[in-house]
Amino acid sequence: MPEAVQRELTFAQAVREALAEEMRRDSRVCIFGEDVAEAGTPFKVLSGLVEEFGTERVIDTPISEAGFTGLGVGAAMTGLRPVVDIMFGDFITLTMDQMVNQAAKVHYMSGGKWKVPMVMRTTLGATRRSAAQHSQSLHAWFSHVPGLKVVLPSTPYDAKGLLKTAIRDENPVVFFEDKMMYKLKGPVPAEDYTIPFGVADVKRAGDDITLVATSSMVQVALGAATLLDEVGISAEVIDPRTTWPLDEKTLIESAKKTSRVIVVDEGYGRYGVTAEIASVIAEGAFYDLDAPVKRMGAMHVPIPFSPVLEDVTVPTEHTVFEAARALCRRS
């Protein structure tokens, strides 16, 4: 990032800026979803876009996730570049056939003839007191499917650059935004820039332990790293930024350097992103590891409503700090 950048934007503003710039650049880009136009979504991420681009390009749909995602696939195949908005990540379940059996397979099944340059934007993350059907982080589901790409920005800077890449990509891309992060501020250049997929970002360099963290868990890992500093443990924090394509090389190299790794991701721990990344590291850095790779994810329970219950379901700065300290055998 250029040093001169002073301007700060929230995560939501960065997403909006990426969309607005891409819509100005390319008239084929359009947005559809529930309450995306005048309402600008319940999170207000899209406010102002309909005023600039009109209801022809920022289109309110009925509450029909499967239907309008399907329209997105067909529109993408035939010349538009739709950005489909799924309000809560929990609702991706309604779009599964469109994404998994249609979008992901069209290019391959047609022998490379049809393409689906479509983006699905949706959310993840708990602790908003929204209970079991509005709090899940289901990005592992799409990461499992060949033909899809999955993006997990963790800063306003990454959000803008990665969303632009997503819109310009020729494939279906799912872009997960942590809804608790919309108000997070950070430096964002006003000019056009993109961030390539499959390139992890070292958010903080360190020597004793690697914390691989995604999306909402990057801030948690950075907080834990600060706490670890105080007890003399130097933690490296790496954000893969995309779960597919996955920058295996950077993850393995860091593991080889530090010899200890914790993978932190807000999805369910079982059969999830942490399991995949841990196995990539175990396979790639086995002889350099001083401990088994540890995984930390959401507990294997539906996310409960009561704050005292909900807060224990996801990793926190403190639990990551404790786990790292134990792994480094320093108490």
Next chain:
Amino acid sequence: MTMAAQSPETVARTAAEQWIRMYRKMVSIRLFEEQVNELYTRALMPGLAHLYIGEEAVAVGICEALRSDDYITSTHRGHGHCLAKGAAPDRMFAELLGKEAGYCRGKGGSMHIADPDTGNLGANAIVAGSVGIATGAALSAKRLKTNQVAVCFFGEGALGQGVLYEVMNIAQLWKLPVIYVCENNLYNEYTHYSETTAGDIPARAAAFGVQTASVDGQDVRAVHGIATRLVQNARNGGGPAFLLCNTYRYHGHHVGDINREYYRSKEEEQRWKTERDPLKLLSAWLIDQKLADAALLDRIQSEVRKEMEAAVKFAVEAHYPGVEEVEQDVYA
């Protein structure tokens, strides 16, 4: 039409040529499918295929009302739609045999033939799987002002899928140029549709305000007539339509579905074949109207048969894709 006025003889001749062309197309589908059955029986074809025999008038009557750049989406029973939209039999057979010369380089197979050159967005093996795609293509056509129309073919089994109603609602709200073509061949696989379908079928679409029509799907002239009207209306900005085509498949649900008496009688099958056959109905009319004679129709049959034999030969002799292709085209 912007053409200069034509003499009555020219008009009659073009009409005759048009019906004879449709006759040839229907024969092509029938003989293509007979070859498929043969390939399956001779164990030359991997997997299964769902034959379109008996339903030819639907695909032909509708696709003949389309421009070559209009879109279609198709189903697991899709060979007829692909051929009617202009696909070449040799590359289709090659696809069915998993050969590199196939439309999808052998990666799609019988249920996934797609071809941008003929506006074919792809056959789909998920029941109702393409209704969103077709409606999205209609959205593109409207937004990009291309004047194209999208036709979405599906069997009556798709009436059980909620996504169909989601997209019909959207299509009507946004006045999209899409025609939903429901091919009611009476059976959802092995179950009569009356056991799965409550109420009146067109009324479902009419509830959204979508223009609806029903037609005898064995009568290509009737199908073509109504399709022409609905397509024209959609092209002129009149919005979507729902067309119910009543038809029948002569063979099993797929080529391996041989013993069918537990779900339908041989008498029923025979009745459709003798009384309601789309090829017989058209040829009888052509002869009756003196637009063709039996010799011409026989010649068409034998020409098409030769074409199909050559196409099968092409496919059988074509080579398989190299195994290194397996990882190609996962991403664009």
